[in-house]
Amino acid sequence: MEYFFEILLGGLTRGSIYALIALGYTMVYGIIGLINFAHGEVYMIGAFTALIAASVLTLMGWNQVAIIVIASVVAVIYSSCYGFTIEKLAYKPLRRAPRLSALISAIGMSLFLQNYVLLAQTSNFLPFPNLIPEFEFLKPYQHMISSSEIVIIGTTAVVMVLLGIMIKCTKIGKAMRATAQDRDMAMLVGIDVNRVISVTFVVGSATAALGGVLVASHVGQINFYMGFIVGIKAFVAAVLGGIGSIPGAVLGGLVLGWTESFFTGYVSSDYEDVFAFLFLVFILIFRPAGILGRSETEKV
Amino acid sequence: MTNLKEIQRSLLVSLWFMFLTFPIMVIRVNPLEKVVIWRWYNMLYVGIGSFLLSFVWRYFIRQKELGKKKNETDGQKSFSLSRRAVDDPRAYIPLLSAVACFTIAFPFIFSMYQTNIMITVLIYVMLGLGLNIVVGLAGLLDLGYVAFYAVGAYTYALLNFHYGLGFWTVLPIGAALGALFGILLGFPVLRLRGDYLAIVTLGFGEIIRLILENWNEFSQGPSGIANISKPGFFGIHLSLQNSTIYIYFIMVGLTLFTILVVNRLQNSRIGRAWIALREDEVACQAMGIDKRKTKLTAFALGATWAGMAGVVFAAKTTFINPASFTILESIVILCIVVLGGMGSITGVIAGALVLILLPEYLRAFSEYRLLIFGTMLVIMMVFRPGGIIENVRRTYEFELKEGKELKNED
Incomplete structure (x- = not known):
């Protein structure tokens, strides 16, 4: 039974990581209908800036708490700026172009960012300091769950709730929903669509950066390629839950995380991804628009 | 006046990119030996590079918009060399x-x-x-x-x-x-x-x-x-x-x-x-x-x-x-x-x-x-969002000729 709970918690952590990144995917997709391949790279850049900031501050002799806070803030700010710039350079000129062109542009951006970090920094794995201190109250359960796992799960929950509130209740959230429904109509009623899209990218990138910092500190090492596979997994999670929906992204992430963990824990680790993808196909056969997605009836 | 504005915009762009690339391009940490290398010269390159490139970028974007407008007024007549x-x-x-x-x-x-x-x-x-x-x-x-x-x-x-x-x-x-x-x-x-x-x-x-x-x-x-x-x-x-x-x-x-x-x-x-x-x-x-x-x-x-x-x-x-x-x-x-x-x-x-x-x-x-x-x-x-060689959709065009006869063109 204990083994079961261990796997359950491991899957929860893994799922929360996917969910946190899937949130950014789903927001961007909901608004402009683009698979933002560069999202995983924004996550990677977040981890790198956090590492750089933390190292510089450590050398300057700051104390631990200040380092955690400042490094995370710097990572979030920089990633948001990157997200903003990527949108302006690579996606904005393609608003009216065929959708696949924007996808290729996103792939190009992703390759560019990977190699930019590779050349400017290093191709090796860099050790990442464990920023999150061990919590006292977790001591008895240490073999089950670490404090960084608790922080990851908590952050995902908080971010999901905050994003939900933002989209439901604030003015910009309303504008986002309007843009997602019909961009031209939104423009007609006086919504600054360019601003809404920029805000979406900034918010999405900020969540990616949070994910980057937390995961890097949990795993303990980073390199320029870390965003690619996680990005694809997160995209799978977003689709699984029903792309475009915030709770769907979290649910999809959790389902994917648990599927992988249970399969690894009880069957074999070799075919973990095979099983995850088969599961995805299986779910999509029965619910072609994802778990929480609404299948739209098409009007002619 | 427009030139001054252009330069101003490019300056802003170059400042933005200098800020953006600062942590990745300038600082390089070696966590094992605990050394930080500052590479300020990179910032200079990024600044100058993005300043110049922003002119080129804007020029081409403008050309593209112009081309689009021209296409709209000319209809489908403007065939490119590759199509010919x-x-x-x-x-x-x-x-x-x-x-x-x-x-x-x-x-x-x-x-x-x-x-x-x-x-x-x-x-x-x-x-x-x-x-x-x-x-x-x-x-x-x-x-x-x-x-x-x-x-x-x-x-x-x-x-x-x-x-x-x-x-x-x-x-x-x-x-x-x-x-x-x-x-x-x-x-x-x-x-x-x-x-x-x-x-x-x-x-x-x-x-x-x-x-x-x-x-x-x-x-x-x-x-x-x-x-x-x-x-x-x-x-x-x-x-x-x-x-x-x-x-x-x-x-x-x-x-x-x-x-x-x-x-x-x-x-x-x-x-x-x-x-x-x-x-x-x-x-x-x-x-x-x-x-x-x-x-x-x-x-x-x-x-x-x-x-x-x-x-x-x-x-x-x-x-x-x-x-x-x-x-x-x-x-x-x-x-x-x-x-x-x-x-x-x-x-x-x-x-x-x-x-x-x-x-x-x-x-x-x-x-x-x-x-x-x-x-x-x-x-x-x-x-070129349509690709190097854009596939022209097969369209049927009806043209009203002098004698009001309808001519079918592929």
Whole structure:
């Protein structure tokens, strides 16, 4: 039974990581209908800036708490700026172009960012300091769950709730929903669509950066390629839950995380991804628009 | 005044990029030795570079907008030079013969290394044309196309390894197995559309690769299969150089065959059905087209070419392992189709030439290769979203002539 709970918690952590990144995917997709391949790279850049900031501050002799806070803030700010710039350079000129062109542009951006970090920094794995201190109250359960796992799960929950509130209740959230429904109509009623899209990218990138910092500190090492596979997994999670929906992204992430963990824990680790993808196909056969997605009836 | 404003804007852009690239470009930490290296000179380069490039960028964006406006006022009259070359027999006959002569002479003029690269290009042309059926014509986004390529390659490798079957025997088997897997993938995704389809195909590609990687008894796992025999020439043993040339010509033949078939398919009943499916699924069904059959044939016929290309790939490299069939490969093939121009055969050929030759000849700047590649993709898409050679939609135009007679133009 204990083994079961261990796997359950491991899957929860893994799922929360996917969910946190899937949130950014789903927001961007909901608004402009683009698979933002560069999202995983924004996550990677977040981890790198956090590492750089933390190292510089450590050398300057700051104390631990200040380092955690400042490094995370710097990572979030920089990633948001990157997200903003990527949108302006690579996606904005393609608003009216065929959708696949924007996808290729996103792939190009992703390759560019990977190699930019590779050349400017290093191709090796860099050790990442464990920023999150061990919590006292977790001591008895240490073999089950670490404090960084608790922080990851908590952050995902908080971010999901905050994003939900933002989209439901604030003015910009309303504008986002309007843009997602019909961009031209939104423009007609006086919504600054360019601003809404920029805000979406900034918010999405900020969540990616949070994910980057937390995961890097949990795993303990980073390199320029870390965003690619996680990005694809997160995209799978977003689709699984029903792309475009915030709770769907979290649910999809959790389902994917648990599927992988249970399969690894009880069957074999070799075919973990095979099983995850088969599961995805299986779910999509029965619910072609994802778990929480609404299948739209098409009007002619 | 405008100049001053332009400079001001560029200054802002350059400041922004200097800020943006500051942590990654300027600071470099070595966590093991606990040293931080400050590379301020990089900031200078970024500043100056982005200052100058922002002028160029804005100039081209403006040109693009101008071009768009001009097109709107002129209607469809403004045919580009490339279109003329395709349409006018006086232009394309000499052009085609020149290309044909060059293709035949290629392996005798250039070195074996160059010939090998050219074989790769031709393999990708074939893959691109196959994917073009699925993505370009039928409008089904397939991110796992490399799976069929792997199926073809492993068919040849395994049949050759276990039963000693030759290249020519396996070629049709590979094609048939490719088609079979295409249908296998097609069935579960019949109901899906758009990006759900993309993710399932992506998953399918990964599943095939992971099975090949982990099922050691079947495929020898990550170490791959070596010593696959090269195609035989009526039982005569060929030297390495000659067999490369031989494969080159096999590939030229196969590519021509592919072009011929795809071209015929495009204008056939099923080809028109694919295009109708791409444009509007509901309207297409209302016209009495069987959606299920149309989609399945698109997957099957698209996968056939990948199966064949896989057989040739295995024969060319004589060694294959699952690492050759990653998702990145699928993305490269997709880039060939989209960059070249979706739905256009010449476009796919141009796309394959650019995307395979460019990284090959950029080896001189090996470190910056992928950086340039990524930048190229973005720039190409921003300034030519329709691809290098845009496929002109078949439209029927009615023109009112003097005597008020209606003239039907293709």
